Amino acid sequence: xxxxxxxxxxxxxxxxxxxxxxxxxxxxxxxxxxxxxxxxxxxxxxxxxxxxxxxxxxxxxxxxxxxxxxxxxxxxxxxxxxxxxxxxxxxxxxxxxxxxxxxxxxxxxxxxxxxxxxxxxxxxxxxxxxxxxxxxxxxxxxxxxxxxxxxxxxxxxxxxxxxxxxxxxxxxxxxxxxxxxxxxxxxxxxxxxxxxxxxxxxxxxxxxxxxxxxxxxxxxxxxxxxxxxxxxxxxxxxxxxxxxxxxxxxxxxxxxxxxxxxxxxxxxxxxxxxxxxxxxxxxxxxxxxxxxxxxxxxxxxxxxxxxxxxxxxxxxxxxxxxxxxxxxxxxxxxxxxxxxxxxxxxxxxxxxxxxxxxxxxxxxxxxxxxxxxxxxxx
Ligand SMILES: *Cc1c(COP(=O)(O)O)cnc(C)c1O
Numbered sequence: 271x272x273x274x275x276x277x278x279x280x281x282x283x284x285x286x287x288x289x290x291x292x293x294x295x296x297x298x299x300x301x302x303x304x305x306x307x308x309x310x311x312x313x314x315x316x317x318x319x320x321x322x323x324x325x326x327x328x329x330x331x332x333x334x335x336x337x338x339x340x341x342x343x344x345x346x347x348x349x350x351x352x353x354x355x356x357x358x359x360x361x362x363x364x365x366x367x368x369x370x371x372x373x374x375x376x377x378x379x380x381x382x383x384x385x386x387x388x389x390x391x392x393x394x395x396x397x398x399x400x401x402x403x404x405x406x407x408x409x410x411x412x413x414x415x416x417x418x419x420x421x422x423x424x425x426x427x428x429x430x431x432x433x434x435x436x437x438x439x440x441x442x443x444x445x446x447x448x449x450x451x452x453x454x455x456x457x458x459x460x461x462x463x464x465x466x467x468x469x470x471x472x473x474x475x476x477x478x479x480x481x482x483x484x485x486x487x488x489x490x491x492x493x494x495x496x497x498x499x500x501x502x503x504x505x506x507x508x509x510x511x512x513x514x515x516x517x518x519x520x521x522x523x524x525x526x527x528x529x530x531x532x533x534x535x536x537x538x539x540x541x542x543x544x545x546x547x548x549x550x551x552x553x554x555x556x557x558x559x560x561x562x563x564x565x566x567x568x569x570x571x572x573x574x575x576x577x578x579x580x581x582x583x584x585x586x587x588x589x590x591x592x593x594x595x596x597x598x599x600x601x602x603x604x605x606x607x608x609x610x611x612x613x614x615x616x617x618x619x620x621x622x623x624x625x626x627x628x629x630x631x632x633x634x635x636x637x638x639x640x641x642x643x644x645x646x647x648x
Contacts, residue, residue, distance in 0.1 A: 341459025417548025
């Protein structure tokens with residue numbers, strides 16, 4: 271089946287009254303004869319959790335999945351389940367700040383060796399050692415939407431017996447299915463595109479049954495489980511995932527093209543534009559370029575605070591993936607903890623803005639942005 275059909279139909283629950291939707295089982299106690307038969311939210315085995323995990327697994331072409339109470343619960347539980355002291359974890363540094371902080375503040379003190387690389391297969395290859403246990407990466411990345419050749423990375427890792435984990439949040443399973451490209455585990459902050467309405471905090475990990483079972487076993491200890499009501503909301507949201515993401519792809523592409531032609535814009539970072547360094551790899555491994563892009567205004571051409579202030583339709587906000595368009599200045603938000611020197615080393619100038627394009631009419635979004643550019647011109 272195509273993803274849009276899977277979004278609607280997979281993970282359906284069979285019961286006597288043949289409901290078209292999975293009922294919300296708001297029960298933490300179930301009758302049991304043997305302890306092994308017990309259904310319990312923190313065992314990650316309830317009907318609502320299972321049907322939802324089955325839908326996300328189907329979307330990613332994975333054997334098995336597990337849903338969590340946040341993206342960070344998915345990331346932390348996966349890492350803590352699969353890494354041991356003495357193991358080396360390789361991370362391309364263009365990575366969600368919360369994941370880097372988790373690696374530094376939780377994994378490193380446990381004796382897990384962390385090596386940062388550039389977001390390229392060559393740079394990752396150089397970091398591989400006998401102790402390498404896991405490569406944890408994103409593609410596209412934040413805020414430059416850098417693209418890693420996923421198939422090349424997967425085969426490099428397989429040769430070296432290293433587990434590959436991708437944070438697939440930015441692409442969503444509609445635009446990218448890394449497991450089909452050879453990646454072991456795909457993780458989502460469901461808070462973003464999967465839920466898509468800026469009202470839910472959740473996460474997921476999908477992959478081979480052997481590894482997901484191991485993660486599920488450790489998840490019992492960490493307890494980051496999703497409750498039945500939120501499972502229902504995420505399931506409901508997923509039914510429209512494919513059409514939301516398709517609309518977001520179309521809108522983002524239009525806006526990226528328009529902005530690239532503007533005098534005040536120095537550069538647009540969007541994997542859907544042929545000017546992007548990852549364009550060809552993205553075209554080969556993604557089924558859509560996504561809703562996220564960054565633009566860099568020419569130096570001293572625009573006042574960023576005035577620009578943000580002048581927007582009416584678009585909301586300045588850090589999160590992403592919702593039906594409404596948001597924008598943030600990475601230097602003031604996601605990367606504000608770095609020193610200015612560190613930011614500039616990564617190419618994050620104060621004039622850089624990252625957009626998450628929603629499902630509004632692109633004409634209205636374009637008008638809002640162009641009006642704000644006019645108002646904020648220096
Ligand atoms: C938001 C985000 C996370 C963290 O997810 P939470 O649901 O906030 O815990 C992880 N990775 C990426 C790429 C994100 O955007």
